[in-house]
Amino acid sequence: MPDSLSNTPLHQLTIAELLDGLTQKHFSSEELTQHYLARIDRLDSNYNSYITVTAERALEAARAADNARTENKAGQLAGIPIAHKDIFCTNGVRTSCASKMLDNFVPPYDAHIVTKFAQAGAVCLGKTNMDEFAMGSSNETSFYGAVKNPWSTDCVPGGSSGGSAAAIAAQLCVAATGTDTGGSIRQPAALCGLTGLKPTYGRVSRYGMIAFASSLDQGGPMTRTAHDAALLLNVMAGFDERDSTSAQNAVPDYTATLNNSLEGLRIGLPKEYFGEGLSPEIEKAVQAAIKEFEKLGATVKEISLPNTELAVPCYYVIAPAEASANLSRFDGVRYGYRCENPKDLFDLYTRTRAEGFGDEVKRRILIGTYALSAGYYDAYYRKAQQVRRLIKQDFVDAFKEVDVIAGPTTPNPAFKLGAISDPVTMYLEDIYTIAVNLAGLPALSIPAGFMQNKPVGLQLIGNYFAEAQLLNIGHQYQTVTDWHKHTAPNIE
Amino acid sequence: MSITADDIAKIAKLARIRVDSDEVPELSQRLANILKMADKLQTVNTDGVVPMANPLDAVQRLRADVVTEPAGAAALQARAAFLAIAPSSEQGLYLVPKVIE
Numbered sequence: 001m002p003d004s005l006s007n008t009p010l011h012q013l014t015i016a017e018l019l020d021g022l023t024q025k026h027f028s029s030e031e032l033t034q035h036y037l038a039r040i041d042r043l044d045s046n047y048n049s050y051i052t053v054t055a056e057r058a059l060e061a062a063r064a065a066d067n068a069r070t071e072n073k074a075g076q077l078a079g080i081p082i083a084h085k086d087i088f089c090t091n092g093v094r095t096s097c098a099s100k101m102l103d104n105f106v107p108p109y110d111a112h113i114v115t116k117f118a119q120a121g122a123v124c125l126g127k128t129n130m131d132e133f134a135m136g137s138s139n140e141t142s143f144y145g146a147v148k149n150p151w152s153t154d155c156v157p158g159g160s161s162g163g164s165a166a167a168i169a170a171q172l173c174v175a176a177t178g179t180d181t182g183g184s185i186r187q188p189a190a191l192c193g194l195t196g197l198k199p200t201y202g203r204v205s206r207y208g209m210i211a212f213a214s215s216l217d218q219g220g221p222m223t224r225t226a227h228d229a230a231l232l233l234n235v236m237a238g239f240d241e242r243d244s245t246s247a248q249n250a251v252p253d254y255t256a257t258l259n260n261s262l263e264g265l266r267i268g269l270p271k272e273y274f275g276e277g278l279s280p281e282i283e284k285a286v287q288a289a290i291k292e293f294e295k296l297g298a299t300v301k302e303i304s305l306p307n308t309e310l311a312v313p314c315y316y317v318i319a320p321a322e323a324s325a326n327l328s329r330f331d332g333v334r335y336g337y338r339c340e341n342p343k344d345l346f347d348l349y350t351r352t353r354a355e356g357f358g359d360e361v362k363r364r365i366l367i368g369t370y371a372l373s374a375g376y377y378d379a380y381y382r383k384a385q386q387v388r389r390l391i392k393q394d395f396v397d398a399f400k401e402v403d404v405i406a407g408p409t410t411p412n413p414a415f416k417l418g419a420i421s422d423p424v425t426m427y428l429e430d431i432y433t434i435a436v437n438l439a440g441l442p443a444l445s446i447p448a449g450f451m452q453n454k455p456v457g458l459q460l461i462g463n464y465f466a467e468a469q470l471l472n473i474g475h476q477y478q479t480v481t482d483w484h485k486h487t488a489p490n491i492e
Numbered sequence: 493m494s495i496t497a498d499d500i501a502k503i504a505k506l507a508r509i510r511v512d513s514d515e516v517p518e519l520s521q522r523l524a525n526i527l528k529m530a531d532k533l534q535t536v537n538t539d540g541v542v543p544m545a546n547p548l549d550a551v552q553r554l555r556a557d558v559v560t561e562p563a564g565a566a567a568l569q570a571r572a573a574f575l576a577i578a579p580s581s582e583q584g585l586y587l588v589p590k591v592i593e
Contacts (some may be wrong), residue, residue, distance in 0.1 A: 108577065
């Protein structure tokens with residue numbers, strides 16, 4: 001750690017800086033963990049970013065990491081305090097998915113990535129708030145109450161990984177895990193001024209990650225910098241035989257290429273991402289970011305993704321259809337909530353699910369059931385799967401001409417809590433992120449400015465398994481700009 | 493696209509979610525709005541387009557047909573751990589209301 005940072009409060013340091021400080025024994029992981037736990041205890045009532053705080057376990061893990069460091073056996077993230085989205089199963093720690101249905105669910109096993117982070121020596125501070133079953137773009141559907149955006153506490157943090165985003169932005173952890181089915185990592189990262197990466201479908205194991213839409217779901221890192229995201233992805237990525245769609249491609253060291261030059265990089269700007277509905281100030285911030293890339297040696301050209309406007313309708317058939325199948329497991333029999341005094345098995349199922357699920361989750365299950373039901377399957381589900389291929393083909397064609405696609409992450413900055421009550425209006429907030437999930441591509445959101453004092457996100461979409469390139473581009477941008485260093489006002 | 497009370501009753505039964513009659517008007521309106529948005533898909537020509545189920549068009553990975561679950565004491569321990577979180581269980585079985593008279 002450079003001397004210039006030795007007086008910086010611990011909660012303002014990045015992972016890369018903390019690892020230096022731990023290695024040089026400027027502080028111990030136990031001190032660092034206690035520092036973060038004290039902040040959570042004192043400040044999280046302002047944000048509601050955590051559902052469960054695991055203080056004792058965290059301190060135990062921190063002491064183990066300190067010992068490992070003394071014995072020169074420290075893992076890649078030894079002693080670094082992170083948080084897991086409450087969608088990842090944690091052995092012996094309640095995993096609620098922000099639903100009444102799982103309010104009492106204590107899994108008897110760890111998700112793959114929870115195991116990987118523990119093996120790397122990371123310290124889990126607790127489980128973060130989210131939209132119920134990851135269905136939402138505002139973190140308002142949580143059974144445990146809405147999360148507030150640290151940049152403006154009357155605004156949403158985005159969703160569904162809103163608790164992870166708010167916890168990092170309020171400096172109540174240095175990094176967190178998220179999941180992204182239609183934008184649930186990138187959108188909250190954009191709205192909270194963070195770096196968030198949705199990896200290629202299959203890059204990160206879904207084992208132990210409570211399923212929403214299995215052909216779209218993907219876990220990924222949420223951090224303050226692209227460098228930190230690379231450090232997390234190094235731990236998360238890789239083949240896992242327990243996930244039947246886990247990718248077997250080799251995992252590179254994502255930090256190794258961060259300093260590569262962007263000379264000659266071809267950036268495509270999809271004209272459909274700069275049209276009607278985009279806030280002019282967000283467009284200005286994105287154009288300014290493109291200028292920075294040109295200064296770094298990149299070339300820019302306009303491209304077209306002609307089926308963009310079909311992405312939201314396509315997604316809102318496929319995702320609910322898959323959700324209706326996945327969420328059928330919550331039946332009040334094997335774990336989770338069960339209604340009182342069921343009079344027969346049908347009553348047990350239907351009342352358990354009526355009482356255990358929130359409104360948005362029920363709506364999506366019902367839509368999905370409808371789209372899959374006899375007489376409607378071809379018109380909705382099969383049709384959506386065909387359109388999905390057209391959307392993917394747009395990207396395949398674009399990547400013949402350019403290396404990476406850039407645009408806004410969201411059309412608007414963080415909106416006020418309670419401002420959007422119509423589901424379809426809410427769905428349209430995800431207009432620039434959803435197509436990426438349908439195509440299965442990786443995409444990164446990085447801070448690129450402000451609009452009305454609220455953070456603006458720039459989205460970079462890469463080709464399949466091009467995470468290293470996205471992180472390289474993000475890191476290079478963060479070496480010539482300081483948007484990612486701004487912190488929310490009024491946080492201690 | 494309109495959604496009738498009968499439609500709601502049918503899909504609620506299929507989805508095993510109880511919907512009370514006072515919830516039906518708002519629910520049918522909201523579901524109709526979502527389906528109206530989805531109807532945009534009907535305007536697209538998809539003749540000959542193969543439906544896409546996996547973004548990487550990957551096929552199911554196969555493994556050798558051998559037992560991979562633990563056996564013996566480990567299996568009993570795993571069963572006990574899973575039954576411990578059930579709402580109701582007895583003698584290694586999940587309990588539900590009587591199904592057969």
